[in-house]
Amino acid sequence: MSLSEPVIELSDVSRAFTVRSRAGWRRTRREVRAVDGLSFTVEPGEVMGYIGPNGAGKSTTIKMLTGILVPSAGSIRVAGVDPSRHRLKLAKRIGVVFGQRTTLWWDLPLKDSFAVLQKMYGVPLARHRENLATFVELLDLGDLLDVPVRQLSLGQRMRGDIAAALLHDPEIVYLDEPTIGLDVISKARLREFLARIAADRGTTIILTTHDLDDIEALCSRVMVIDHGHQIFDGTLPQLKSSQSAPRTLVVDLATSLPAIEVPGATVVKVEGPRQHLTFPTTTSAAPILAEIAANYPLVDLSIAEPTIESVITQLYSPTSP
Known part of the structure; x- marks a missing residue:
C-alpha cells in the first residue's frame, strides 16, 4: 500500500x-x-476522534474495521485489505485497546504478558526489547513488571494494555474508551504518551470516547455519528x-450592580460584582467590551470559548441545523 493512499477506507x-x-x-x-x-x-498518521452517543454505531464500526463483524452492505479496506477476509x-x-476489557493474561506478571x-x-527480540524499554519508561511501568495483572489498579492495567x-x-x-475510570493524573499520563507516539511514530489512531478532554488533547480531526449516520467530519475549530x-x-466590576445592559450580549448570571x-x-x-468599559466600573474581564461539551450537546439537539 502506498503511503499516499488512505490507510482506512469505508464506502x-x-x-x-x-x-x-x-x-x-x-x-x-x-431490522435495526x-x-x-x-x-x-x-x-496515515491521522489521530481521529470518533464520537457519538450510546448506540450511535461507534463500536459496530470499530468491530467492522477490525474484521470482527462483516458489513451488511458497502466495502471496507484497512491497510490495503478487507478486514473480514x-x-x-x-x-x-x-492494535486495539478496549477500556473495559484487557488483552493481558490475568494471572501472569505484566512482563510475562509482554x-x-x-x-x-513474531516481533524480532531486539525490536521487542527496544519498544518495551521505551514504553516502560514513558508509561512508568518499571515497578509493575513483576506484578500479576489481577493485582494492578485500573490505571496501571490500562497503561499495560496500551503498551501491549x-x-x-x-x-x-483503535482506542475504545482508553481513559474510562482513570484518575486525573493517569489520564494526563496516557494522553501525553499517546500524543508522543502519534507524533514520533506516525501511528494512525482512531479514538472513541465519552471523555471529550481526550478529544481536545489528542485529535486533529473529529467525526461525529448519530444513529449510524455521519453528522460531522472536520477539525475541532470547524466543529x-x-x-x-x-x-x-466574565466581567468583574468595582461594585455590585444590576445586570449589565449592552447590545449583543445577555447576562446569564450575577455573582455580586461579577457578571457572566x-x-x-x-x-x-x-x-461589547468597549460598551462595558465606557459605561461601567470595569476592573477585569475574560472571554471563554464554547466548550466541546456544549458544542456536542447542541449538535445532538433535535433543533440543530
Whole structure:
C-alpha cells in the first residue's frame, strides 16, 4: 500500500441486525441499522476522534474495521485489505485497546504478558526489547513488571494494555474508551504518551470516547455519528464554528450592580460584582467590551470559548441545523 493512499477506507457501509421479540404467542422480527451508509477515509498518521452517543454505531464500526463483524452492505479496506477476509494478516498491523476489557493474561506478571505477545506477533527480540524499554519508561511501568495483572489498579492495567497494543509496531491503533475510570493524573499520563507516539511514530489512531478532554488533547480531526449516520467530519475549530454555542464573557466590576445592559450580549448570571454574559461566536467581542468599559466600573474581564461539551450537546439537539 502506498503511503499516499488512505490507510482506512469505508464506502457506503451499513450493518444491520435482526432483533427478535415476543408478545404473547406472537413472535416478531425487525431490522435495526447500527451503521447506515457510512463513507470516510483516514490518512496515515491521522489521530481521529470518533464520537457519538450510546448506540450511535461507534463500536459496530470499530468491530467492522477490525474484521470482527462483516458489513451488511458497502466495502471496507484497512491497510490495503478487507478486514473480514484477512483478519489474521491484519492483526499484525493493528492494535486495539478496549477500556473495559484487557488483552493481558490475568494471572501472569505484566512482563510475562509482554513476552507472550512478542511470540504471538513474531516481533524480532531486539525490536521487542527496544519498544518495551521505551514504553516502560514513558508509561512508568518499571515497578509493575513483576506484578500479576489481577493485582494492578485500573490505571496501571490500562497503561499495560496500551503498551501491549503497541509492542508489535502497529500502523493503526483503535482506542475504545482508553481513559474510562482513570484518575486525573493517569489520564494526563496516557494522553501525553499517546500524543508522543502519534507524533514520533506516525501511528494512525482512531479514538472513541465519552471523555471529550481526550478529544481536545489528542485529535486533529473529529467525526461525529448519530444513529449510524455521519453528522460531522472536520477539525475541532470547524466543529465549534459549525454550531451557535455562545462564548462567555466574565466581567468583574468595582461594585455590585444590576445586570449589565449592552447590545449583543445577555447576562446569564450575577455573582455580586461579577457578571457572566453570553454572546454568539459569530459576533465580535470588541464593541461589547468597549460598551462595558465606557459605561461601567470595569476592573477585569475574560472571554471563554464554547466548550466541546456544549458544542456536542447542541449538535445532538433535535433543533440543530
